[in-house]
Amino acid sequence: MTDDAVAAVGSIEHKAFESPVYDVMGGSSRWDVKIHEHGLIALVDVMPRLVPEGQTADSAIVQAARVSYGEGTKRVNEDRGLIRYLLRHRHTTPFEMIEFKFHVVMPIFVARQWIRHRTANVNEYSARYSVVPDRFYVPTVENVRAQSTSNRQGGDELVDVGTAQAFLDYLNKCQDQYAHYEQLLEKGVSREQARAGLPVNVYTEWYWKCDLHNTLHFLSLRMDAHAQQEIRDYANAMYALIKPIVPVTAEAFEDYRLGGVHLSRLELDSLRSGKPMDTTNKRERAEWESKRAKMGL
Numbered sequence: 001m002t003d004d005a006v007a008a009v010g011s012i013e014h015k016a017f018e019s020p021v022y023d024v025m026g027g028s029s030r031w032d033v034k035i036h037e038h039g040l041i042a043l044v045d046v047m048p049r050l051v052p053e054g055q056t057a058d059s060a061i062v063q064a065a066r067v068s069y070g071e072g073t074k075r076v077n078e079d080r081g082l083i084r085y086l087l088r089h090r091h092t093t094p095f096e097m098i099e100f101k102f103h104v105v106m107p108i109f110v111a112r113q114w115i116r117h118r119t120a121n122v123n124e125y126s127a128r129y130s131v132v133p134d135r136f137y138v139p140t141v142e143n144v145r146a147q148s149t150s151n152r153q154g155g156d157e158l159v160d161v162g163t164a165q166a167f168l169d170y171l172n173k174c175q176d177q178y179a180h181y182e183q184l185l186e187k188g189v190s191r192e193q194a195r196a197g198l199p200v201n202v203y204t205e206w207y208w209k210c211d212l213h214n215t216l217h218f219l220s221l222r223m224d225a226h227a228q229q230e231i232r233d234y235a236n237a238m239y240a241l242i243k244p245i246v247p248v249t250a251e252a253f254e255d256y257r258l259g260g261v262h263l264s265r266l267e268l269d270s271l272r273s274g275k276p277m278d279t280t281n282k283r284e285r286a287e288w289e290s291k292r293a294k295m296g297l
């Protein structure tokens with residue numbers, strides 16, 4: 001745009017906030033949570049960062065939903081009701097008006113699960129440009145899970161100490177690859193090729209920016225008991241970081257999403273008739289049993 005073109009648009013009018021504002025992160029540059037020995041999730045920025053005193057970032061949802069400005073604090077209860085209504089009825093776009101930016105340091109096997117959430121903006125450490133640091137995820141000996149017999153994707157009970165130690169020995173051997181990696185870099189092999197021999201428990205890091213709606217979607221999937229424990233540890237920390245920023249939405253999320261139960265038609269039929277679920281699918285029956293247990297039936 002030329003200067004003339006800018007001038008044709010007109011002048012920019014700067015408007016002050018109508019009431020005193022405060023920083024939703026309390027003036028901090030970042031809020032860090034350490035995860036495992038080398039990992040980290042840090043909240044580094046929020047939009048909106050400044051909100052009228054007495055309100056929370058939740059106010060941006062209400063502002064968008066009402067497509068209006070300058071809401072007073074006297075409507076706090078109505079605002080809470082509106083946010084809860086929007087969340088219950090999956091009126092999602094007002095929740096996209098809030099954004100969070102995180103700095104995350106995690107093992108590559110966690111990053112691979114995380115990156116499947118396509119609605120975030122990501123910028124990752126380049127192992128072509130920089131040397132991969134010597135950091136590997138190794139669980140404690142008391143935290144090695146056995147293959148679950150009911151869920152092919154999961155682990156639940158712990159293995160005995162001897163087996164756990166054998167697993168840690170195996171991971172240590174994988175880490176020995178790092179010395180070879182360094183030697184090959186010294187010999188002049190490119191970083192982009194040398195990294196190919198590093199195991200997936202080596203750490204990577206990225207900045208991850210996501211709006212509240214999609215962050216809640218991420219959290220509902222990754223805080224769930226079906227998600228792998230290691231990514232759940234990050235998701236739980238992420239939730240702890242955002243909860244004080246959007247407490248009203250968090251309360252609704254817990255009430256309607258985390259603490260709620262979605263029922264299928266077959267499940268409703270079983271509930272109404274008092275008969276077993278009309279299916280031969282064992283997994284579906286097991287899922288219904290766990291929902292019934294959650295409902296105290």
Ligand SMILES: Cc1cc2nc3c(=O)[nH]c(=O)nc-3n(C[C@H](O)[C@H](O)[C@H](O)COP(=O)(O)OP(=O)(O)OC[C@H]3O[C@@H](n4cnc5c(N)ncnc54)[C@H](O)[C@@H]3O)c2cc1C
Pocket residue numbers: 116117118119120214217221222226227228
């Ligand atoms: C417990 C668990 C086990 C899993 N196991 C596997 C596995 O074995 N193998 C595997 O490959 N993945 C697996 N996944 C990943 C899973 O299939 C999803 O890719 C991941 O959870 C991201 O979900 P999403 O697509 O809803 O999220 P996002 O990518 O954040 O998308 C959010 C929503 O946006 C919409 N959307 C985004 N992109 C598109 C698009 N291109 N087209 C249409 N709609 C779009 C969809 O409505 C989507 O729900 C697993 C996930 C979980 C939680």
